[in-house]
Amino acid sequence: MKQYTICVFTENSIGLLNKITIIFTRRRLNIESLTVSETERKGVSRFTIVIKHEQREAVEKLVRQIRKVVEVLAVFGYLNEDVVYNEIALFKIPTPLDSRPLDMEIINREHKAYIVFWGLDYVVLQKTGTEEEIFDFFRYIKPYGILEFVRSGRVAVAKTPKGLVEYLPEELEEWEYYL
Amino acid sequence: MAATVDLLEKEGVVTAENNQKRLSGGQALMECLLAEGVDTIFGYPGGAIMPVYDALYDYMDRINHILVRHEQGASHAAEGYARSSGRVGVCMATSGPGATNLVTGIADAIIDCTPMVAITGQVASNLLGTDAFQETDVIGITAPVCKWNYQVTSPDEIPEIMAKAFFIARAGKPGPVLIDITKDAQVASMSKGFSYKKIDRLPGYHPRVVPKLDQVEKAAEMINAAKRPYILVGHGVLISEAMEEFRAFVEKADIPVASTLLGLSALSIEHPNYMGWLGMHGMYAPNVMTDQCDVLIAIGMRFDDRVTGNAELFAKQAKIVHIEVDPAEIDKIKKADAPVVGDAKEALKLLLPLIQEKSHADWKQSFRDLEPEERATVNARDFAKEGKIKMAEVVRMVSDKTNGEACVVVDVGQHQMVGARYYDFKRPHSYIASGGLGTMGFAIPAAFGAKMGAPDREVIAFIGDGCFQMTIQELGTIAQSGKAVKMIILNNSYLGMVRQWQQLFFDRRYSFVDLQNPDFITIAKGFGIPGHTCENRESLSESIDKLLASEGSYLLEVIVEKEDNVFPMIPAGTSVSEIRLK
Numbered sequence: 001m002k003q004y005t006i007c008v009f010t011e012n013s014i015g016l017l018n019k020i021t022i023i024f025t026r027r028r029l030n031i032e033s034l035t036v037s038e039t040e041r042k043g044v045s046r047f048t049i050v051i052k053h054e055q056r057e058a059v060e061k062l063v064r065q066i067r068k069v070v071e072v073l074a075v076f077g078y079l080n081e082d083v084v085y086n087e088i089a090l091f092k093i094p095t096p097l098d099s100r101p102l103d104m105e106i107i108n109r110e111h112k113a114y115i116v117f118w119g120l121d122y123v124v125l126q127k128t129g130t131e132e133e134i135f136d137f138f139r140y141i142k143p144y145g146i147l148e149f150v151r152s153g154r155v156a157v158a159k160t161p162k163g164l165v166e167y168l169p170e171e172l173e174e175w176e177y178y179l
Numbered sequence: 180m181a182a183t184v185d186l187l188e189k190e191g192v193v194t195a196e197n198n199q200k201r202l203s204g205g206q207a208l209m210e211c212l213l214a215e216g217v218d219t220i221f222g223y224p225g226g227a228i229m230p231v232y233d234a235l236y237d238y239m240d241r242i243n244h245i246l247v248r249h250e251q252g253a254s255h256a257a258e259g260y261a262r263s264s265g266r267v268g269v270c271m272a273t274s275g276p277g278a279t280n281l282v283t284g285i286a287d288a289i290i291d292c293t294p295m296v297a298i299t300g301q302v303a304s305n306l307l308g309t310d311a312f313q314e315t316d317v318i319g320i321t322a323p324v325c326k327w328n329y330q331v332t333s334p335d336e337i338p339e340i341m342a343k344a345f346f347i348a349r350a351g352k353p354g355p356v357l358i359d360i361t362k363d364a365q366v367a368s369m370s371k372g373f374s375y376k377k378i379d380r381l382p383g384y385h386p387r388v389v390p391k392l393d394q395v396e397k398a399a400e401m402i403n404a405a406k407r408p409y410i411l412v413g414h415g416v417l418i419s420e421a422m423e424e425f426r427a428f429v430e431k432a433d434i435p436v437a438s439t440l441l442g443l444s445a446l447s448i449e450h451p452n453y454m455g456w457l458g459m460h461g462m463y464a465p466n467v468m469t470d471q472c473d474v475l476i477a478i479g480m481r482f483d484d485r486v487t488g489n490a491e492l493f494a495k496q497a498k499i500v501h502i503e504v505d506p507a508e509i510d511k512i513k514k515a516d517a518p519v520v521g522d523a524k525e526a527l528k529l530l531l532p533l534i535q536e537k538s539h540a541d542w543k544q545s546f547r548d549l550e551p552e553e554r555a556t557v558n559a560r561d562f563a564k565e566g567k568i569k570m571a572e573v574v575r576m577v578s579d580k581t582n583g584e585a586c587v588v589v590d591v592g593q594h595q596m597v598g599a600r601y602y603d604f605k606r607p608h609s610y611i612a613s614g615g616l617g618t619m620g621f622a623i624p625a626a627f628g629a630k631m632g633a634p635d636r637e638v639i640a641f642i643g644d645g646c647f648q649m650t651i652q653e654l655g656t657i658a659q660s661g662k663a664v665k666m667i668i669l670n671n672s673y674l675g676m677v678r679q680w681q682q683l684f685f686d687r688r689y690s691f692v693d694l695q696n697p698d699f700i701t702i703a704k705g706f707g708i709p710g711h712t713c714e715n716r717e718s719l720s721e722s723i724d725k726l727l728a729s730e731g732s733y734l735l736e737v738i739v740e741k742e743d744n745v746f747p748m749i750p751a752g753t754s755v756s757e758i759r760l761k
Contacts, residue, residue: 015328057510070327070381070384
């Protein structure tokens with residue numbers, strides 16, 4: 001099973017999440033992770049969807065089906081090597097007085113994780129990285145006790161020099177940019 | 180599609196006469212429909228669509244509203260209208276049950292690429308999501324079966340959204356669009372004067388109408404090099420009105436043609452290159468020869484499993500040229516060696532000058548050589564003239580008496596296949612069926628819709644006794660309209676196709692297929708439609724004459740052979756070469 005990242009650029013309209021996800025549901029494809037946000041163009045949203053599949057051809061067909069949704073402006077399917085990708089995870093770790101102190105050097109230098117919030121007897125650590133790196137850190141930090149753990153969906157950009165403007169329809173030129 | 184091309188040419192701004200007045204949402208909707216040239220709506224009023232119906236009251240001299248008896252009838256009638264006229268069919272219903280009743284017709288329209296705009300009322304926007312009276316999430320329900328849907332909550336949105344709706348419904352691969360309008364948006368006045376601008380392009384949706392030349396050149400090269408080329412013509416040729424271009428292409432390259440079910444009537448049955456229709460119950464030669472051709476040219480068809488049987492085995496020896504407007508269909512079922520993405524008409528226009536004039540007399544003859552075997556088994560049995568009347572006799576007689584000129588609407592089942600097999604289609608847009616969804620109950624409303632879309636044509640519906648009872652109430656719609664729809668029930672008191680499968684593949688375990696039927700003729704008379712029953716072969720001709728001579732609608736019930744089977748047949752999931760003649 002290979003992992004695929006599917007990037008879908010859409011108009012930002014109500015109900016579109018449903019229209020996109022039913023394409024996966026209908027084909028009994030499980031979505032491993034899903035991230036949606038507005039892009040640098042106002043009114044253009046970007047879905048980053050991770051799935052696993054045995055057949056590249058089936059993923060290509062899926063991409064074409066997604067493209068059929070009227071509000072979809074562009075769709076791309078990538079293998080992991082084609083994209084720069086990351087996730088973000090937050091770990092809530094208990095720090096009562098008698099606990100083993102956190103080794104910040106290892107946390108910072110080896111795992112590149114950071115404390116983002118100090119509570120009275122807990123801290124919140126933030127780790128950014130690939131799924132693998134996040135779970136490496138998970139395994140490292142687990143003995144300290146984890147009160148809560150949350151991981152985001154993947155965000156990804158393609159390893160091409162192209163910008164969004166180059167593959168979105170021309171009509172959108174009149175649309176406003178954040179940048 | 181042709182309609183799209185027209186639209187491109189006629190692009191312009193349409194402004195209502197009274198654009199200084201502040202129209203209500205309901206009035207704005209009526210103006211939009213007029214601007215799109217809508218002359219007929221099939222619908223059913225109810226609480227959440229009442230402001231639209233109130234507006235319609237003032238427009239009834241310009242927009243013909245047909246009151247159906249069930250909303251499913253409205254959506255099928257809109258399909259029939261669209262299929263016979265080539266225009267967008269419009270249906271309308273209230274929220275909740277009204278909207279959900281439209282869904283079957285909408286699902287039918289998406290799979291058969293029928294342009295349709297469905298308008299539904301919705302509860303007021305402040306009640307959305309509160310489980311209010313007759314509230315359903317129709318946007319959520321129809322999302323998987325609509326080409327596009329949208330919920331309008333302000334009257335100001337209506338002109339732009341309706342323009343989008345009509346564009347999307349007819350552009351590229353046509354399909355159904357649903358617009359859900361909250362009650363407050365129907366009642367409230369627009370904040371500005373009404374103006375309407377037709378749309379020919381959307382940011383995310385601009386289907387390729389004219390194919391890329393290099394794709395066409397590659398296809399032409401493959402076709403020119405073929406020794407045994409073979410064309411499968413689909414619904415796309417009819418949708419894009421490419422019949423003339425198609426005929427010219429067929430004649431120049433002298434290629435044998437088989438039709439899919441919905442491609443029937445794209446080429447006249449009298450054409451020397453026409454070999455019949457193929458698929459699960461299609462004809463023998465077109466099916467068998469699929470495994471013999473070296474280049475298969477599929478035009479406006481989508482390799483449905485009822486066409487291919489086992490897709491992996493289907494024409495595996497052949498190179499495939501696939502002309503199709505929807506890029507998602509390319510390689511979906513069969514890998515195309517030369518895909519051509521574009522409208523069939525435009526593709527054929529480009530292809531025609533690149534094609535060499537050829538003669539494939541021997542290859543065509545090899546199709547003809549197989550026909551005696553089929554005639555000796557299937558046709559001989561279907562016209563054996565013993566026992567009760569066979570469906571085939573009825574269809575053939577109607578075909579002869581109408582000279583193959585009628586618009587035939589069929590329901591779903593054995594009669595659908597017999598209709599396809601024995602009616603000699605000579606004019607385009609003459610076989611209207613629920614192909615992809617296989618919707619029983621389709622024919623009565625669709626036939627009525629077809630008559631509304633093509634009032635000058637003789638519309639004849641072949642309907643099974645099971646199908647007839649699924650939308651029987653639409654006899655009331657037909658009667659009230661005064662339009663002449665000729666209906667023939669082929670009554671075997673069985674769900675015939677299911678029974679056939681049970682006989683062949685379930686060891687004759689006839690599980691719930693036996694129907695105790697009502698007196699159809701008395702029922703029709705109750706609705707004000709005359710009719711009679713024909714039970715013997717001797718009176719069949721006279722019975723059909725009576726049906727055809729009727730000035731208004733007429734119901735002919737023919738009692739047919741109870742356990743008649745439809746052959747040829749390719750058992751599901753097998754290869755086309757495993758076709759059975761008995």
